[in-house]
Amino acid sequence: MTEPILRVRNLRATVAGQQVVEDVTFDVPATGVTAVLGRNGVGKTSTLKALLGLYDRTGEVTLAGERIDRLSTDRIVRRGVGYVPEDREVFAGLTVAENLRLAERDASPRRELVADLFPDLVKRSAQRAGTLSGGQQQMVSLARALLNDNRLLLVDEPTKGLAPKIVTEVATALAEAAASAPVLLVEQNLEVISRLATTVVVIDAGRVVHTGDAAELLDDPDRIQRLLGVHTSENAA
C-alpha cells in the first residue's frame, strides 16, 4: 500500500465556542474515492472545514507528507486541495465566467476539460451564477475545483437536492475527477457511493466509528442500518 495522500490524527474543531468535531482520525488513500458517511449533523461538513482551516482546529493533518494543520486556508488550497462545499457556495452576483476565472490557480487551468464536462456552463458563461438552477450551480462549483491540478479533492454532498438525472451527471463528473486525483467525498446517496467509493469512513457524533472497504460495507445492510440509520432498499437521501 502506498502512502496515504492525507493523514488525519485526532482532529478536533470548534465553531462559535461549540465543539463540532470531537476526535477524528482516518487516512485518505492516494487513489480513488473515500466516502465520508454519517447521519445529518454528525460533523461531516465540519470535518472538511476543519481540514481546510475554515474552522479553528487542533490535531495533526498531513498532506502528501507535509503538515498542514497550522496553515491558513488559502495556503492549504494552494498546496493542491480543491474544495466543493456543501450547498455549492457559488458567487451569486458574479457571472459563471467570473466564478471560474476567480478559481483559476494554475498557470494553465484546464478550461477544455471543464468545457467538455459541462458544456452548459460555456453557453451560460455571461449569466449570473445566482440565476442558475441548483444543478447548474453545482456544476460551477465542481468546475471551480476541476480547473486546477489538485492533489486532493474535498467534495461535500454534491448531489444534495438535485434531480436524479443531474445526480448521474454529477457522479460522472466526479468519476472523471477521481481518475486524476483522490477524492474525499461526503455523500448520502448510497447509489452514488456504490458507484464511486473505494473506501468509507463513517462518522457519528463527531468521531469516526467505522473505516474500511466500501463494497464490504455496502454488502452488509444490517451494518449500514446500524451505522447510518438507513435501509439500502430505500433510496437513501
Added chain:
Amino acid sequence: MSTIVLLLITGLGLGALYFLVASGLSLIYGLMGVLNFAHGSFLTLGAFAGWEVARRLGADSWGIFGLALVVGAAVGAAFAALTELLLVRRLYERHIEQVLVTVGLALATVALFEGTWGSDPEFIEGPAWLRSTTDVAGAPIPNDRFLAIGAAVLVLVGIVLFLRYTRFGLIIRAGVENRAMVTALGIDVRKAFTLVFAVGGAAAGLGGVLASQYFGYVSPHLGAHLLIFAFIVTVIGGLGSLTGAAVAAVLVAVLQQFANYYWGVGDLVVVLLLALVLLVRPSGLLGRSA
C-alpha cells in the same frame, strides 16, 4: 427657481463629499465587516497635506492645486493602508475590538492634528476660479461645487471599472459575498483588505482637499463632521453597496440642503430619513438582505 437650482447643485456638491467618504466605508464594511471610525482622519490628514502643498508652493495655480489633490489622495491612501496593516489586521474577525481601535485612532489623530496645526480652522485659498461663481438658470453657483461633483463622479466610475475589470476587483466583489469561499479558492484575501483600505483612504484624502475648498477652511475636525453623515449615507445606501452609497449620498445631501434652507432642520431630516429607511428597509436602499 434660482434658489432651488442653487440648493440642488450645492446639495450635489455636498453629496459628492459624502460619497468620497462613504465609498470607502462601504467597501471596507462590505469586504471585511469593519466599521472604520478612523476614516474621517484619513480625510483630515489628506486635507492638511493638500493645504501644506498649497501653502508652500503657492495656492493660486491650477498645477499646484492638482498636485495638492494628488498628494491628499496619496497621503490618505498611505495612512489607510498602514492602519489596515498595523492595527485592523491584527484584530481579524474581532469586530468589537476593531471598532474600539478605529475609534481610538480617530481620537488620537484628531489630538495629534490639533497639536500640529492648531485647533482653529485655517482658511484656505485656491485657484481664483474656485472662489468665483457660474450662473446656472439664474443661480450663482460657487465653482468648487462643480469640482467636487466632477471628482466624485470620476471616483465612482473609476472604482466601478476597477471592481468590474481587474482581478483584484473580482476578488473584492466575491469577497463581499462570501469571504471564506474566496480563501477556499486559494486566494489570500488579506491583500485585498489592504488594497480596499488604500482605495478608500485615497478617496477620503481627495475628499479632504475638495472639502476644504467647499467649506473654505481646513480643521482637525473636518473629517469627524463628514464621517457622521457618511456613515448615515452608508447605512441608507446599504452597507457594502457602492451604487447605494452614491444614491444615498445625493439623497441625503440634497434633502439636508433644502430642509436647512427652508426650515433650518437639515440634520434632523437626515436622522428621520435614516430612521425611516431602517424601519422600512433595514438592509438599506440597495443593500442585500440577510
